[in-house]
Amino acid sequence: MAKTILCLCRDVTAEDVRRAVAQGYGDLETLKRFTGACTGPCQGKTCVDAVRRLVAELTGRDVEEIAVPPARPPTTPVRLGTLAAKDAS
């Protein structure tokens, strides 16, 4: 069977999400930690909607009921050298 990849950064498939929800990781906060979905370089920008929709479907809830984890800085990955630059002598 073809794989449906939801999180491209971390190669998390729909099946991975299904299995995690079946085990009891029914919140996006805990599901992301368990599967790694939404924790790659794009930080969920590409996949969070798809993962959220699948979790809603699997748990019989409306999409709006599934809280999205708060976005964390930086909005796009930044080189440490860039962040450090102002202090470099």
Add this chain to the structure above:
Amino acid sequence: MSVRRVRRGEAAARPAARRVIPGATCAELAATYDAVLIGGGLQGVALAYELAKRGYGRLAVLDAAYPGSGASGRNGEMIRSAFASEEWIGLFDDSLRRWQILSAELDFNVLFTRAGYLLLASTPEALAAAQGNVALQRRHNLHVELLGHDDVRRLCPEMAPAMIAGAVLQTDAGFAHHDATLWAYAQAAARLGVEIHPYTTVTAIGATGGAVRSVTTDRGKISTSVVVDAAGGQARAVAGLAGVDVPVEVFRLEAMVTEPLAPFLRPAVSSPAIMGYCHQTTRGEFVGGTEPDVPVPCESIRSSLDGARDMATKFVRLFPRLAGVRMMRHWSGIVTQTADVAPILGRAPGIDGLYLDCGWVYGFVGAPAAAALMAELIATGRTPPVLAPFGIERFATGELIRETSLVVAAAGESVA
């Protein structure tokens, strides 16, 4: 913080009625428990597991949000017992011995990586102090080695030579996965019958006649004669519900993770010179945090630009190659700190049945031992000797614990 955020976002969804992690329950609260643990961080959940192992009766862990939403899911995951005082070595080496077999004990891989823990000395003075500490650590049979400049360079070839005078390497320490550890304890506890109730906020503690009688939550009132305050960043407010003052201040710690890299760093590394700690995960990410030299009490878990720049500047100083590596994510958590930076473990004064398991800054590494020893105290009424120095009485008697190898700034003074 998370408690507030979750309440705001979830009020309409009856959040208690769904599963958040395996081991958590969706059931209603019972009317009575033999013990109630306030806080589903690693401390509360691990202690519940240890009590259940002793057959302590009906147990409930209550968390205002999802278990692990506090510092237990936000920390730097560093594990060591090579401290500089008898008291810390006693407690944390008991923990380290438990870490070695934790995955087997809990039947869940907590990803404990015994890659060694390197406490870096960047000055001759720091190295001399380390030498004294190693002598003490050896007397306690810790697996520690004093490394010179060349040894450290061989072990950490990417580290800036100018930062290296020498180091203490604890060879059987390292790091583990913080979420996996919490889930491991939660599932093991649930198998023994512990009820872990997420999205359940404690709003009152009933104590009459000098003893605990009840706990009131936003989902109803429970009667119980044993309550443990394991509420992490909110521990002072929770103890306050019973009229007990816990002398802690709240500090924000910030941490970050980079994009994954090919393996370049094996041991966990702490550097008092930059007030930072870090490791490279099995997935290749570089994870770490730094602290400002003079911390300011702060209850926010919003990440700051100053924090990001502090980490970037210091970690590039320690590992110059990181200048070209991208920070993927940056987050914060709060810890509670006592005057001597040691946790508060034991009975609360004046109220029978109320116990304190809070004031933690090293509460990830310390959890396995604290849980087992606190369970012994609660189940038998006897304080295990290793636990005794950590009682809250020390703040009244002035017998504070003197520990000098911490990578954390004490309020008002820098401890390195």
